[in-house]
Amino acid sequence: MRTDLIFLIPEITLLLMACLVLIVDAFSKDPLHKMTYRMAQLSLVLTLSAVIYYSPDYSYIAFNGGFITDTMSTLLKSFICAITIVVFFYSYEYLKENELLKGEYFVLGLFAVLGMMVMTSAYHLLSIYLGLELLSLSLYAMVAMQRRSTFATEAAIKYFVLGALASGMLLYGISMIYGLTGSLQFNDIVDTINAGDIDRAYLVYGMIFLIVGISFKLGAAPFHMWVPDVYQGAPTSVTLFISSAPKLAAFAMAVRVLVDGLLPLIEDWQSILSLLAILSMAVGNIIAIAQTNIKRMLAYSTIAHIGYLFLGLIAGTASGFAGSMFYIISYALMSLGTFGMIILLGRYDLEADRLDDFKGLSIRNSWFAFIMLFLMFSMAGVPPFLGFWSKWFVLKELIASGFVELAVIAVIFSIIGVYYYLRIVKLMYFDEPETMSAIKASQQMRAVLTVNGLLILLIGLAPDSLMHICLSAFSGL
């Protein structure tokens, strides 16, 4: 039991720190919540260090098989913490500017991260559910934080109702699997299925509900209805958060359930995921063209990206899963940069979330227009940017596994996708600005966004180390 606890030290650290931050904030009178913000960042840094310090050389299953620490969980947890640090940074600037600053934002954020970490390490259907609910409940509250905005409230309600529905589906699936295999622990489930006494049809029936739950959380079509409304309605800082770190956790959940838990059913979930992937790429890429609000457009682009993420899973090989992991990490990086850009352009009382707000950006500020150019071409998957390699990676694995037709469908949809990313470049470079007002942002904000944008280019020029890391996460498979 003591050795079990060692592997839980990062989570314990985060939990204690989150409680501490909550208490400190309750007694703080600072309207800028400087202390809360700094302590929240410190908690993340501490957790990150703990994750790295206690990273195991082998996979270790603790607490009677409910919790696993392996290379994948360590990597994803590190990225989740690092990404959330950047999210908090952008958020603090945004919330300060828009007078939405509340200490609870950071506390909820920390609990959400805790939920994600539990999801990443769960080796038991119930621990997955536990982590997922912790994450989701924190996010519902965060979306609703802008009380006076009717949009935000509507988004929160929608998110909550649909999220609860998804959780219900997931639980139903879990109960089906439990009823059939008599266990919730992944090793036991795999062994029981492999023993071959259970009718496959019932298993697939249960699995479908699990996949529906996962797709809901990831935002894959046709379970994507909440995504555009929540992305548009939530304050930009929350949208930024939802679109980055939780996607990594949802990816982890998908890998845990499908690969660790239901690998014997691979042929069945491959075909289901293929369908979801095609639908997501189609819905995301085609509907995004019609949007005039950039947050909504990015919501549809997320849906499309999730479709590509599935491609790596469909490949069904260790390097395919690594490709998906590479995809989701790069997506999170690009999403951070893009929403950071929206925050940068926004001013008090005026969210820069219309596409037209990007008009003539190259004249207003040539440097950030440049960064946005990187981000958009990267999202579109044009080399030499990071986004190209993520598409390249999943397509390569897909073709190596023999799904050439699916790869062709995927590239066709990526051509459609290019159009709406190009449109932003067009607005920035070919159109005259609507306003000439200078961009008002702190030096730190500018610096972080610059680093964020340049990373997209630099990792794109030398993607080997990130690919290597992702491959190492699945080397044991």
Place this chain on the structure above:
Amino acid sequence: MNLDNLPILSMLIWLPILGGIWTLIIGDQQERVVKHFSFIISISTFLLSVLLYYQFDNDFLGMQFVEEFYWIESFSIKYHLGVDGIALPLIILTTFTTILVIVAAWEVIDKNISYYMCSFLVLTGLMNGVFVALDSILFYVFWEAMLIPMFLIIGIWGGPNRVYATIKFFLYTFFGSVFMLVALLYLYSVTGSFNIQLSQEAPLGLTAQKLIFIAFFLAFAVKIPMWPVHTWLPDAHVEAPTGGSVILAAIMLKMGGYGFLRFSLPIAPDASLYFANTMILLSLIAIVYIGFVALVQEDMKKLIAYSSISHMGFVTLGFFIPFGIIAATNSNAGAVMGMEGAMMQMISHGFISAALFLCVGVMYDRLHSRMIKDYGGVVNSMPYFAAFMMLFAMANSGLPGTSGFVGEFLVILSSFKLNFWIAFTAALTLILGAAYTLWMYKRVIFGEAIREEVSELKDIDAREGFILFLLAGVILLFGVWPAPLFDVMHVTIQQLIDHISQTKIL
């Protein structure tokens, strides 16, 4: 200094790219510095390519100046460069044309000059990269990245309808390219390597070859462009600034041709044989039908754009004629001639179309119109210009003594070995080409000056004269003495013909 161990190919790629980034750092405020700096960079790049030519061994079989080390070790993707007789002339064409567009922009571009120079210099580096990459993923990265500066060039400095044209250009070329990516990834799954030369050697079944050929065809036929996927070209040309049109016509189109020679033919020779007749048919349609389309154009740039498509038809014809000849005669002699003619046509068209677009640019800068009907009688006010343009128009219609004649003649000659009617149809271009080019020349240059502005036009100045003089010199030189070009590419093309005459089906 020892010039033998210099990584010339890397320098050809990175010198212009870094130079381009540096012009951005210099910024628009120091306009003169930007111009001089980019001029120096383009000259140095050109000198590098000349150095490459002098060190190039014409008799060496295989790749020269090879640089090879790991780029992405996880998937053994290499930074693998090398040059052979097909790539070398295209590299020199690229670096030469870059000087022209830099000088041509000198007094014309008044908006964001540093962006402009940066886009062109970066573009040059990427285009050189396309021609020297020997790893298919490296090739693909250069191939796609090239679209970004061109997208900006047309979109920022282009004409009134530039947004439509540039998005169409981007989507069309991107459309073709992604299928090539699928084909490259498929080849990797078969051969286990992204090395282009290894893919050329690897045996492949006919069905796989056919699919791969179609995927490559989508990429290269759009780029070159072949009928019926050519429609982006006239739009892009008309809207692009002069420099953009020059690069498009002189080099970007050649990448499609280069792609056929580097990928389609050697990787899928049996499929190429299978599709050869279709390709010949498409080429003939391009040559004849597009020639007629060019005849009725009222916009000079559009006319030259259509004439480019028609001339590129000769290139594809020359690429696919050899398959028929080898099958019919069992000898490679006539085949080599067709292929070399096509290569010659690519290089010569690079110079001629660049010259014609620059001529239109010279007139456009003065009158801000590209319409034929707005001109007439230009010779009265611009005699030197009229003389230069005369030469280029003659070269475009394939007059003996100019470089335009050599390629067309060789291709027609080799098609005679296959089929009289193919040769006959192709030879129609000698009439059609002369008709549309000279008719345009007559309407623009001769006659009475109807409009007052035309009679007040200033003749070309020293800068414009310098550009046109250079081009005229090259066109005449290759017209009477094409031997240096043939010497460079002969061994490589011979080897290519030997390679494609073997079946790859096991």
